[in-house]
Every structure is written in structure tokens, then in C-alpha cells.
Amino acid sequence: MSKTLFEKIWEKHIVKTIDGGPSVLYIDRHFIHEVTSPQAFTGLNKRGIKVFRPAQTIATADHNVPTLNQHLPIKEELSRLQVEALKKNCAEHGVELYGLGHPFQGIVHVIGPELGITQPGMTIVCGDSHTSTHGAFGSIAFGIGTSEVEMVLATQCLLQSKPKLMRINVDGVLNKGVVSKDIVLYILSKITASGATGYAVEFAGSAIRSLSMEARMTICNMSIEMGGRCGLIAPDETTFNYIKGKEFAPKDAAWEKSLAYWQSLYSDKDAVFDKEYHFKAEDIEPMITYGTNPGMGIGVSGKIPTADTINENDKSGLSKSLTYMGLQQGSNIKGQKIDYVFIGSCTNSRIEDLRMVASFVKGKKKASDVEVWVVPGSKQVEAQAIAEGIDKIFEEAGFMLRQPGCSACLGMNEDKIPAGKYCISTSNRNFEGRQGAGARTLLASPLTAAAAAITGVVTDVRELLN
Amino acid sequence: MKAITTINSHFVPVNIENIDTDQIIPARFLKATTKEGFGKNLFRDWRYENDDETKPKKDFPLNQPAYSGEILVAGKNFGCGSSREHAAWSILDAGFRVVVSSFFADIFKNNALNNGVLPVQVSDAFLHKIFAQDSNTELTVDLEKQSITINATNEQEHFDINSYKKTCLLNGYDDIDFLLSTKEDIQQFETLTT
Numbered sequence: 001m002s003k004t005l006f007e008k009i010w011e012k013h014i015v016k017t018i019d020g021g022p023s024v025l026y027i028d029r030h031f032i033h034e035v036t037s038p039q040a041f042t043g044l045n046k047r048g049i050k051v052f053r054p055a056q057t058i059a060t061a062d063h064n065v066p067t068l069n070q071h072l073p074i075k076e077e078l079s080r081l082q083v084e085a086l087k088k089n090c091a092e093h094g095v096e097l098y099g100l101g102h103p104f105q106g107i108v109h110v111i112g113p114e115l116g117i118t119q120p121g122m123t124i125v126c127g128d129s130h131t132s133t134h135g136a137f138g139s140i141a142f143g144i145g146t147s148e149v150e151m152v153l154a155t156q157c158l159l160q161s162k163p164k165l166m167r168i169n170v171d172g173v174l175n176k177g178v179v180s181k182d183i184v185l186y187i188l189s190k191i192t193a194s195g196a197t198g199y200a201v202e203f204a205g206s207a208i209r210s211l212s213m214e215a216r217m218t219i220c221n222m223s224i225e226m227g228g229r230c231g232l233i234a235p236d237e238t239t240f241n242y243i244k245g246k247e248f249a250p251k252d253a254a255w256e257k258s259l260a261y262w263q264s265l266y267s268d269k270d271a272v273f274d275k276e277y278h279f280k281a282e283d284i285e286p287m288i289t290y291g292t293n294p295g296m297g298i299g300v301s302g303k304i305p306t307a308d309t310i311n312e313n314d315k316s317g318l319s320k321s322l323t324y325m326g327l328q329q330g331s332n333i334k335g336q337k338i339d340y341v342f343i344g345s346c347t348n349s350r351i352e353d354l355r356m357v358a359s360f361v362k363g364k365k366k367a368s369d370v371e372v373w374v375v376p377g378s379k380q381v382e383a384q385a386i387a388e389g390i391d392k393i394f395e396e397a398g399f400m401l402r403q404p405g406c407s408a409c410l411g412m413n414e415d416k417i418p419a420g421k422y423c424i425s426t427s428n429r430n431f432e433g434r435q436g437a438g439a440r441t442l443l444a445s446p447l448t449a450a451a452a453a454i455t456g457v458v459t460d461v462r463e464l465l466n
Numbered sequence: 467m468k469a470i471t472t473i474n475s476h477f478v479p480v481n482i483e484n485i486d487t488d489q490i491i492p493a494r495f496l497k498a499t500t501k502e503g504f505g506k507n508l509f510r511d512w513r514y515e516n517d518d519e520t521k522p523k524k525d526f527p528l529n530q531p532a533y534s535g536e537i538l539v540a541g542k543n544f545g546c547g548s549s550r551e552h553a554a555w556s557i558l559d560a561g562f563r564v565v566v567s568s569f570f571a572d573i574f575k576n577n578a579l580n581n582g583v584l585p586v587q588v589s590d591a592f593l594h595k596i597f598a599q600d601s602n603t604e605l606t607v608d609l610e611k612q613s614i615t616i617n618a619t620n621e622q623e624h625f626d627i628n629s630y631k632k633t634c635l636l637n638g639y640d641d642i643d644f645l646l647s648t649k650e651d652i653q654q655f656e657t658l659t660t
Contacts (some may be wrong), residue, residue: 012659013564015648015651015652015655016651018630020628020629020630021628021629021630021631022628022631023629024651026646026652026655026656035496035497035550036549036550036551038499038500039499039500039501039551042499042500043642049646063496064476064497078497078498079497081497081499082497082499087497122521127549127551128549129547129548129549129573130549131549143549143573144549144573145549145550145551145554145573145576145580146501146551146577147551147577147580147581147640147641147642148576148580150640150642151641151642151645154642154645154646155642155645155646155648155649155658156652156654157645157648157652158645159578159641159644159645167469168470193484193543193546194484194543194546194569194571197543197546197569197571197572198572224547227543227546227571227572229572248626250584289526291614293486293546316483316616317483317484320482334597405525410488410548411492411493411494412493412494412496412497416580419516429486429488429547429548431486431488431489431547432511433488433489433490433492433511434488434493437492437511437516437517
């Protein structure tokens with residue numbers, strides 16, 4: 001019988017199925033961080049049990065850590081207590097921790113792939129919704145709550161119902177200045193922020209296949225913004241080449257064995273999906289959001305929608321969003337003044353993102369009234385950027401290269417955007433108050449963000465490319 | 467986990483769509499290492515002017531004495547965004563046992579169920595009927611019958627829930643208890659697949 005990529009992995013991980021209920025799903029890899037794990041460890045301790053398979057859980061500190069002076073004690077007391085609790089819990093339960101100061105520390109969804117921990121055909125979870133990122137390797141990867149973190153720590157399993165299956169195809173060749181972030185913002189603008197709720201989403205088509213692993217991760221990362229339970233892309237030579245030689249990648253005979261399994265991971269030709277979309281890469285231009293959910297995006301040359309051009313149900317949402325954003329219906333987004341630029345987050349903080357920004361800004365200077373923060377996704381990304389001289393390019397442009405963490409994506413540390421200020425951000429969420437109470441977020445690609453850093457306003461990057 | 471059978475209560479309406487978990491509980495309040503005490507920061511930035519607890523926004527329903535009860539009623543696509551279980555904890559801590567909406571995000575729905583908060587998904591039309599009621603109206607949510615009733619008009623709608631989850635909620639069982647009871651199956655699975 002024909003199967004989808006999702007079904008092949010899912011079925012391989014079912015321990016048992018409850019009649020009329022969910023299945024017991026085995027979890028291969030579990031990532032934890034300081035914010036959503038403390039209560040799970042407390043739960044284990046209350047029951048008097050230890051982590052069942054500590055070797056399959058990997059910890060890092062990323063959500064609330066400062067991105068300056070990481071060698072000093074964390075000033076903010078509650079953040080420090082969470083980081084210390086993580087350290088203590090990992091030590092007590094024998095879980096490997098890549099904490100502050102460790103060369104492998106970084107955003108959980110950046111370090112998993114770059115260390116070769118994330119591999120095709122796996123089930124991967126973390127108490128963070130952007131766990132969908134790891135699906136770029138052809139794995140089932142999804143975010144969970146803290147009760148579920150406790151379940152995985154206790155049993156290496158979760159109770160899960162099989163989601164419906166969706167395939168989103170993007171075929172063709174991307175236009176100049178258009179990158180993977182634009183693809184995913186475009187899809188979101190078409191299917192909305194709840195368009196994939198209840199579905200596992202496979203991304204396919206020639207435009208997706210042509211992307212690098214890091215670009216694929218950006219797409220799967222934001223599948224949760226469509227409501228998707230997870231996002232995944234069938235592994236191919238690009239995937240295998242990326243993994244080969246990574247710190248924890250299988251070696252020698254184990255590599256050959258893994259590769260044979262990985263090569264079987266694709267949706268069969270006549271596999272059936274519950275829903276399918278087709279988009280053309282040529283239709284996509286550099287994208288930007290104007291509202292307060294990631295589905296509220298437009299091409300950078302477009303106009304903000306008016307109430308009479310949108311669905312009746314979305315009208316009240318539009319006016320509430322635009323009031324918060326201080327933007328007008330029907331006006332151009334291009335030319336909108338920007339105060340902050342944030343290049344970072346599990347969506348766009350990898351070395352290719354930094355290279356893309358550096359090659360664009362080389363020899364240019366940021367606009368004088370704009371503050372630009374570049375926050376690398378991990379210590380390894382930071383080290384690589386310095387080795388390539390990217391730090392110098394940023395310094396000359398007036399961009400500040402900070403230290404790894406989630407940073408201004410969610411403003412749990414000091415990196416907050418002040419109320420009323422506009423931030424063009426390469427992160428994943430433009431929700432009210434996400435980057436700080438009252439902060440106004442415009443989501444865009446690293447290239448579009450870099451262009452705004454130089455001009456000080458929302459800019460069509462294509463006009464600045466040779 | 468506290469069991470749920472029938473809840474008969476007034477309700478608090480928050481007639482806004484796409485309420486994400488950053489609105490339910492902003493990230494800056496996620497720094498506790500326990501599950502208690504989040505209720506006071508539920509909808510924090512919609513509840514207070516400039517983050518000041520002495521300046522409640524008068525038009526926000528949670529600040530209006532007329533509204534009370536164990537049932538929160540919200541616009542469609544409730545709980546989208548971040549996986550933070552703190553959203554479910556804050557709702558429970560604020561005294562709610564039921565959330566009614568016409569659509570729930572997946573992770574929130576699981577988190578709610580794992581904490582004894584019942585997500586009741588109704589049709590858009592039924593949701594509008596609830597929002598049209600005044601603050602004196604009570605709702606009855608009967609988990610056994612899987613029904614929700616507007617007491618004043620006797621209008622009723624059926625809601626779906628996975629039968630396993632229903633049993634858990636009716637009895638106050640946790641998933642974790644169930645999973646721990648299947649340890650032998652899990653170990654056998656590991657032997658077979660490695």
C-alpha cells in the first residue's frame with residue numbers, strides 16, 4: 001500500500017494503540033531547555049522516578065539567557081534560577097547539558113541539526129513549538145507542553161493521535177531577492193495562521209528541493225505558524241551531505257545502515273493526502289507582515305489590505321491588528337519607518353543567514369537612527385562567523401553581533417523592543433507584545449531585514465541588488 | 467488532575483479571534499519553576515494599562531465585575547502559537563475549568579486536557595449565540611453527554627472529544643500514569659527496534 005513520508009515514520013514508532021484513542025508513540029530524541037522543563041523534573045521527583053533514557057535527551061540554555069557578557073552570572077534573578085534549575089536537574093538525572101559557556105550551546109533548534117543529533121526518520125520533541133524545524137530532515141518533530149516533557153522523561157513515549165496529512169507543493173524557480181523565508185511567509189499569507197491546524201504538513205516540489213538544509217529548516221520552522229502539528233521534507237542528497245561528518249552523525253557501518261533507511265523515506269507516488277496545495281515559486285516576491293499574526297503578510301511592493309477586500313470574519317481582526325501596529329488600511333508598507341532590526345531566532349540565525357546578510361551589507365552603513373542586533377543561533381555559528389570575518393563586516397556596518405540565544409524573538413531576556421517601536425525581525429511571530437510589551441513586529445527575510453537596516457525604512461531589497 | 471463531570475456556571479466572554487499563547491500569558495511571566503500563581507497574569511497586557519496592576523482596563527471582560535464563572539468563551543483559533551503549558555496553567559489558576567471556542571490550536575488543546583481544563587469546540591453559529599447572551603446567563607457543560615447548553619434559551623450543541631481523553635477527564639487520570647503502566651511494552655519495543 002502506498003504511504004506518505006509521515007506514515008512511514010509514524011508507523012515505525014508506534015508501541016501500541018489504545019482502542020478508540022491515541023497511540024503510544026516512541027520518541028527518539030528529546031530536547032529540553034530551561035523554561036519549559038523545571039516543572040517536568042519536579043513531577044518526576046514527586047513520583048520518585050529518574051529519567052528513563054537519559055542518553056536520548058539533550059539540554060541547552062537558550063530562551064532567557066543574556067546575549068551580552070555570557071561569561072558573567074545572569075543578572076536577572078528569575079532567569080538565573082531557571083538556568084540553575086536546569087543544571088541541577090540535568091546533573092541529577094544524567095542528562096547532557098550544553099549550557100552557557102559550552103562550545104555547543106545555542107538555540108535548541110539550531111544545535112540539534114548542526115551537531116548531527118537530528119536525523120531523518122526520527123521522532124523528535126521539545127517543549128517548544130518550533131521543534132517543527134527538525135522536520136526539514138524528514139523526521140516527525142513537534143512541540144509539546146511541559147506535562148508531555150514529563151511523560152517523555154519518564155517513559156520516552158507520548159500519547160498521540162495521528163494527525164491528518166497535508167502536502168504543500170512549491171514548484172519553479174525563485175526570483176532574485178526571494179529566499180526561503182519569503183516562501184513560508186507567502187504560504188502563510190495564502191492559507192492563514194490556522195490553515196494547517198490538525199495536519200502534518202509535507203513540503204514538496206522543485207523549489208523546495210532546490211533549497212539548502214538551512215533554508216529548508218526556515219520553512220519547517222514556521223509550519224507551526226500555520227497551525228501544523230509538524231512540517232517535514234523528504235530527505236535527499238542535500239540532507240545526507242549536510243549530516244555526514246557532523247559530531248553525532250552515524251559513522252562507518254552505522255552510516256551505511258542509516259543511509260539505507262533514510263533513502264526509503266519519501267511519500268510514495270500515489271500516496272494520499274487529506275489536503276494538497278500547489279504554489280508557483282515565480283509568484284513569490286520578498287514578503288513582509290503588517291499585522292499581528294504571521295498569516296498577515298504581503299509582498300513588499302503591495303498595499304496593506306482594506307476591510308472590503310478581506311473575508312467578513314477577519315474584519316475585526318484586521319482593524320484591531322492595524323490599531324496595534326499603528327498602520328493604515330490600504331497604505332504602502334514600503335517606506336514604513338523602522339527603529340530596530342533583529343536578525344536571529346530559530347528561524348533565521350544560522351551561518352547561511354549571517355552570510356547572506358554580510359554579503360549584502362559589506363561596505364554599507366546602517367541608517368543612523370536604527371539599532372541593529374544580530375544574534376547568532378549557536379556558539380558554533382558565532383565561531384564560524386568570526387572565522388569568516390563576518391563580525392568585521394557587521395562592525396563596519398554598525399550592526400551589533402551578540403551572543404547566542406532566543407533573544408528578541410520573544411524578549412524573555414533583556415533584548416526587548418520598546419513599546420510603540422517598529423522592529424523588522426527575521427523571527428517567526430509578530431504577536432502583540434511578543435518582542436516586548438507594545439512592540440511592533442514586521443516579519444521578513446534576513447535580506448529584507450538587512451535592506452531596512454541600511455535605509456531605515458521598509459525596502460524592496462530587489463532595488464538594491466545588482 | 468481534578469476530574470470534570472458537569473460544569474454549570476456563568477461565563478467570561480473574550481470575543482477575539484486568534485488569541486495566541488503570548489496574549490494568554492506573555493513570555494516575561496514564564497520564569498517560575500512551579501505550576502502555580504500564573505492566574506494573576508492571565509491576559510496580562512489586555513488587562514492592565516502599561517503593565518500596571520493598579521490600572522485595569524475597564525473594557526476588558528476579566529476586569530468587569532458583571533462577568534464571572536468557571537467557563538471562558540473565546541473567538542476561533544484559541545491558543546495558537548507557543549507551546550507554553552503556562553497558558554493552560556494560567557487559565558486553570560484563574561479559576562476556569564472549561565474553554566469554549568469554535569476552533570483550538572493543537573498544542574494548547576493537549577496542554578489543557580493534560581491539566582483538567584476541558585476545551586469545548588462549538589460551531590461558529592453557536593459561539594455567536596453565546597456571545598449574544600448577557601452576563602446573567604449560565605452555561606451547562608456536560609462531559610458525559612458531550613453537550614453544552616445555554617441555560618436561558620435551552621439551546622444545546624454536541625461537542626467531540628477523544629474517548630480516551632474523556633475517560634481521563636471524567637476520572638481525573640493523567641496520561642503519565644497510563645504511560646508508566648505500559649513500561650514493559652515500551653521496553654519490548656526498544657528491544658525489537660534496535
